Amino acid sequence: MSEAAHQAMSISEKITEGMGIKTVFTIHAFGYDVPVSDTVISTWIVMAIIILAAFLLTRRMREIPKKPQLLLEAFIGFMRDFVTEKAGHHGKDFLPFLGTIFIFLIVSNLAPMLTPVGGFGFEPVFVIKPLTRDINVTAAMAAIVIVTVFLSSIVYKGPKGYLKSLVSPIPIMLPFNLMEYAIKPMSLCLRLFGNILGAYIIMLLIEAVVPIAVPPIAGLYFDLFDGLIQAVVFAFLSTIYIAEAIE
Amino acid sequence: MDVQSAALIGAGIAVLTGLGAGFGIPLATGKTSEAIARQPEASGKITGSFLLGIALAEATAIYGLVVALLLIFK
Numbered sequence: 001m002s003e004a005a006h007q008a009m010s011i012s013e014k015i016t017e018g019m020g021i022k023t024v025f026t027i028h029a030f031g032y033d034v035p036v037s038d039t040v041i042s043t044w045i046v047m048a049i050i051i052l053a054a055f056l057l058t059r060r061m062r063e064i065p066k067k068p069q070l071l072l073e074a075f076i077g078f079m080r081d082f083v084t085e086k087a088g089h090h091g092k093d094f095l096p097f098l099g100t101i102f103i104f105l106i107v108s109n110l111a112p113m114l115t116p117v118g119g120f121g122f123e124p125v126f127v128i129k130p131l132t133r134d135i136n137v138t139a140a141m142a143a144i145v146i147v148t149v150f151l152s153s154i155v156y157k158g159p160k161g162y163l164k165s166l167v168s169p170i171p172i173m174l175p176f177n178l179m180e181y182a183i184k185p186m187s188l189c190l191r192l193f194g195n196i197l198g199a200y201i202i203m204l205l206i207e208a209v210v211p212i213a214v215p216p217i218a219g220l221y222f223d224l225f226d227g228l229i230q231a232v233v234f235a236f237l238s239t240i241y242i243a244e245a246i247e
Numbered sequence: 248m249d250v251q252s253a254a255l256i257g258a259g260i261a262v263l264t265g266l267g268a269g270f271g272i273p274l275a276t277g278k279t280s281e282a283i284a285r286q287p288e289a290s291g292k293i294t295g296s297f298l299l300g301i302a303l304a305e306a307t308a309i310y311g312l313v314v315a316l317l318l319i320f321k
Binding site: 193 | 316320
């Protein structure tokens, strides 16, 4: 009994340790202590990957594209078609914004697969954990999206048209229309956070119970597929919200 | 019963929200397959609204998960 209890303890300890966000080091500047968590460092790595890819892919643009440029053009064309289909011809103005969100989420959800996990006496220096399992990341992204929705609604409809849209279709809908500005970012934030954290916990559980053979197969679904789907869903919902705001 | 065990039971009950998503998403998937079988040329539009629908249906399950996590690791 004591052995089983000990094992259960170690699994729950592992999960608690995996879920926590560690402070790697602290910067002392201007009389403040700025803690730098592992999420921030992972964000720097993701930023470096995206900047490097952007630099390398656009370095030698040609009239007759080669393979990497062709891939890039197909990707951009796909996003442009998607955004203009959902948001009309004004949707093109939001293509850079939505594309940035989409690319950032894809890279940050797939980046954890880059680092080795360790084991057999080997310990990697730094393990990238999924960025979006930290609620601060998803909350920031949701805040960016909702501010964009609010401002673009005012810009594209004009101040008068915006106020009119608040009381449409009937004036009694005003509180519900205002409530949307709180509900939309909350659901965006919690959906991404919950999905990625849930998948991460399940992967920790699987790795604790069956350390060999099963984790790579389960990881195909929980790390690769789920991360991609959630990036698509986040960008998709942002597009829908913006399309609603500017129509 | 102390507060800790009550919170754990509450977390277990909160995860029951997964039932909603478990019934809703298969229903949406089945209807999507039927719609695509009936009109294969409209599959792009159907897939779009399907993705939106499952994202919204899944939200209830995710809220349950977040509440359960808050109860356990508060």
